Amino acid sequence: MRLAELSERSGVSTATIKYYLREGLLPQGERITATKAEYGEEHLRRLRLVRALIQVGRMPVATARQVLDAAEDESLSENTRMGAAVWALPHGPEPDDDDPGTALAREQADTLLERLEWTHCRQLGDTSPAYRMLVSGIATLDRLGYPHETDHLQLHARLAAELAVADLDLVETYAPQERIEAVVALTVLYEPVLLSLRRLAETEESHRRFDT
Secondary structure, eight states: OOOOHHHHTOOOOHHHHHHHHTTTTTOOOSSSSOOOOEEHHHHHHHHHHHHIEEEEEOHHHHHHHHHHHHHHHHHSHHHHHHHHHTTOOOOOOOOTTSHHHHHHHHHHHHHHHHHTTTTHHHHHGGGGHHHHHHHHHHHHHHHHHHOOOOHHHHHHHHHHHHHHHHHHHHTTTTTGGHHHEEEEEEHHHHHHHHHHHHHHHHHHHHHHHOOO
């Protein structure tokens, strides 16, 4: 396909495609003349992934380039390649190591993961952005005096585990070469859906309990 068709099928403007080409995020097309090139389905898949990383995932170009390099490294497992993409997404606040409560929050996070038998997550520890975000969240709950006991958090974790199964079942419906794009896009796009459903469920439950 020519550049115009690639733009139309991907939903990305020709100017943006040219920018991705200059930055090395998209491989060059096959030259047919000095000024024209043709692009194939592999360019379309790559462009959709770039769009998911930068436009949906809000990654800096340099970070997206690192993710793309990992995505194409066939010496890495599929899990590692998808994980590299998700880890590069924006996360919540980092733990404040100057706060005495952070050490206690980290111990509680470890206890929670051990009780859940999430061994892999426990081994990753601080290298995982999601783990650090959990530590920061627990520290904030403790500092402000809200419930954060392990038993309380474990209920939320069990529900999250069920969601994880549903999420990965959906990712597996995509072809292998499309799964990294899918896991990034679905992680970003489903988070506001999950938040809205939680708030709607709370609205419904509050109405049932308190509207007398």
